[in-house]
Amino acid sequence: MCLMKKVWLHLIGAMALIVAVLAFTNRPTPVAASGTFKVGMECGYAPFNWTQSTSANGAVKIQGSSDYANGYDVQMAKKVAKALGKTPVIVKTSWDGLPPALTSGKIDAIIAGMSPTPDRRKTIDFTNTYYASKxxxxxxxxxxxxxxxxxxxxxxxxxxxxxxxxxxxxxxxxxxxxxxxxxxxxxxxxxxxxxxxxxxxxxxxxxxxxxxxxxxxxxxxxxxxxxxxxxxxxxxDLAIGLRKNDADKATINATLAKISTKERNKMMNTAVAVQPDTSSQGNWFLNILKQYGPMLLRGTGMTLLISLVGTIVGFVIGLLVGIVRTIPKPKTKGKRGLQWLVNWLLSIYIEVFRGTPMIVQAAVLYYGAAQAFGINMNKTMAALVIVSINTGAYISEIIRGGIISVDEGQFEAAHALGFTHLQTMMKVVLPQAVRNSLPAVTNEFIVNIKDTSVLSVISVSELFFSAETVAGQNFQFFHTYLIVSGIYLILTFTISRLFRLIEKHIDGPKNYNVMNNQMQVETPEVK
Known part of the structure; x- marks a missing residue:
């Protein structure tokens, strides 16, 4: 079996596995008959809001996660949702992502210790005060x-x-x-x-x-x-953020008016009392893994999924773009014009996605698509799309360089034998280009594993976002980030070694000799 057939079979198998994983991990969350009240918060700002692993003390499950959120903000959200006749849903969102998440329709309200400053009022609306701060x-x-x-x-x-x-x-x-x-x-x-x-x-x-x-x-x-x-x-003073002209504002204000100052103080005292214990006794490593291991494991799985899908899909995109950009110039004027247009569009794609940060691309796609076109993407799917397209832009140049590096005499020899351009690429050029590009593709995979950390801007619970949540709750910053650094190192080291094995498999035996092997086949064994 030739190299390219092996590559495509492996890609098809990997994509089938990815589709199965995505189908399982992105199953729709059941929605109550009365509807839901989606509330955005950091889930990492105790005692107002935090993340915990169980539903203890009236915690609410975080959307798209096995974890729960609790705190003063969560309990206030439950009261508001009850008054609206809806089920509260907590959407874990980074602080900077809260306003765009609200205006783009990703959430229905912000209850995250936010003050109604004049600047914020320009883009979103606010209810009356739900907690007087100092x-x-x-x-x-x-x-x-x-x-x-x-x-x-x-x-x-x-x-x-x-x-x-x-x-x-x-x-x-x-x-x-x-x-x-x-x-x-x-x-x-x-x-x-x-x-x-x-x-x-x-x-x-x-x-x-x-x-x-x-x-x-x-x-x-x-x-x-x-x-x-x-x-x-x-x-x-802290208020609930709403979209402009929200029809529920009056109902929410009426609900807040019924909650006395005494009750609010009691809610805050309770939140302070039941917030996660940050005391640490014994072995810090075992304590962190015992209390937050599942959260970090899920974050690791999400990081690996996004980087794996992004690299595989990006490789396919880069392969196709690289092939198209190296097609010989056609003889007819019309085809030359079409080729120029396609190459121009592909050049724009490559320059845009290589010339802008991935964090900006993620924010534009996830929030911008919802605001401008009403496309409400799942955050995991948005992350997969961004990483794939971004990786494709880089790998397309890697593949193009690999194709150009193949000696022109091989193109000429293939054409002399009657091969078409496609046959030449598939049977002669691409096997060599892919092999030559494999170290660079491996590097892109490793870069993707680390760069998924920027996806916290759209609140994807990858490894780094999970680590921020853990460190914000246990206050063991050095210890938590040391463990996370070890996880990243294990991932990148393992990927690097696996691709080294793939390279060796593609290379074949170093002592392979065509003439000797042929003589062994043709010469009968002498006994």
């Missing part, structure tokens, strides 16, 4: 700033806050501080604070309590009204 600064307990009584006592301190929040704007009130770049999430800020990269970060009191309870090395500061941040209700 700003604080989280610092290390052994820091000189731990004794600060006023926000004026931080001169020379390196302070930051979460990206796209009022917290970051409030740093302007802390005269004399060094305003560091904003960070994407609270786990990142806690890591920076504990490592000494920053001296503190602006947060809300409930999050400060959580940070202090979880890590004895951290503490949050209590400021008097005169010495604290000057804020307005729209800056610190």
């Amino acid at each position: 700003l604080t600064v989280v610092v290390r307990r052994d820091s000189k700033y731990a004794k600060a009584k006023s926000i004026k006592d931080f001169k020379g301190a390196k302070i930051t806050a979460q990206l796209s929040t009022f917290h970051y704007q409030a740093i302007k009130q802390m005269k004399g501080v060094i305003k560091e770049e904003a960070m994407n999430n609270f786990p990142a800020m806690r890591v920076a604070l504990e490592s000494g990269t920053i001296d503190g970060y602006v947060s809300e009191v409930p999050e400060g309590i959580t940070a202090q309870d979880a890590n004895p090395n951290l503490t949050y500061l209590k400021f008097s009204k005169a010495n604290g941040f000057k804020t307005s209700p729209e800056d610190v």
Whole structure:
């Protein structure tokens, strides 16, 4: 069996396996008869919201996952959904992805500790307040700033806050501080604070309590009204985000009005009490695997699935594009014009997808397609499409280079024997081009395994996104990311060795000699 037949058979087999896996993993979630109320949140901002492995304490299952979400925001979402006569569905979404997820119809509401700032009101609408918050600064307990009584006592301190929040704007009130770049999430800020990269970060009191309870090395500061941040209700009070002119806004506001301040405080105290235990005793490695192993395993499976599908489909795309772009120039003018147009379009495809970051491509496809064309893609399917198309753009150039590297004399010899261009490519050129390109394709596979981390922008629960969730809950950042680094290393090392074996199999025996083998066949054995 020739090399190309082996390649195509392996590709067909791999694609059949992938289709079976996708059919199993992307089964539609049953929808209640009364409909669903899809709520977006980070599921990693305790005590407002977090991820857990069971339904304990009234947790709600996360859409497309085996995990559950709980916290103050989740319990509030349940009350709102009940008033609307719908079933609450939690959609785990990164902070930056919440507004586009809402406006594109991926979710029905944002309940994630979001303040109704003027900038946000330009794109989305808000309900009345569902929790009255207060700003604080989280610092290390052994820091000189731990004794600060006023926000004026931080001169020379390196302070930051979460990206796209009022917290970051409030740093302007802390005269004399060094305003560091904003960070994407609270786990990142806690890591920076504990490592000494920053001296503190602006947060809300409930999050400060959580940070202090979880890590004895951290503490949050209590400021008097005169010495604290000057804020307005729209800056610190938390509200539910809705699409413009949402018909349910009045019903939701009526529901919130029935929940007293006493009941809200009770809900928050309960959330603080039942949030995941971050204490660690014994072997940290075993503790993390025992408590969060299933979550990391699912993240690993998603990373491997996306990178495998992306590489295989991308290889097929790249192979086809590479063949088309190396077709000899036709003799007729009309065919030459058609070939020029096709090559021009393929060049645009290659330049666009090689010249823009995958994270931007994912956001444009997932959110942009829904907003512009009403195409509501499954996030896993969107990830597969983006990685496949992006990989195809790179591999097409790899294959084209492999084809060009084949000596022109082989083209001429094949044509002299009466081979068509397609026959020449399939029987003579591509076997050599594929073999020569295999190390580069292996590299693309390894790159895809690592680059799936950018898909957190569309809330795909791959390995890195799962690791962020775990680190944000157990506060063992170094230990968690060390384990995840080991998982990535095992994946890439294994893939590299498997492709080395494939290369050796394709190469055949090094001591193969055509003449000797022929003589052994033709010469009878002498006894």
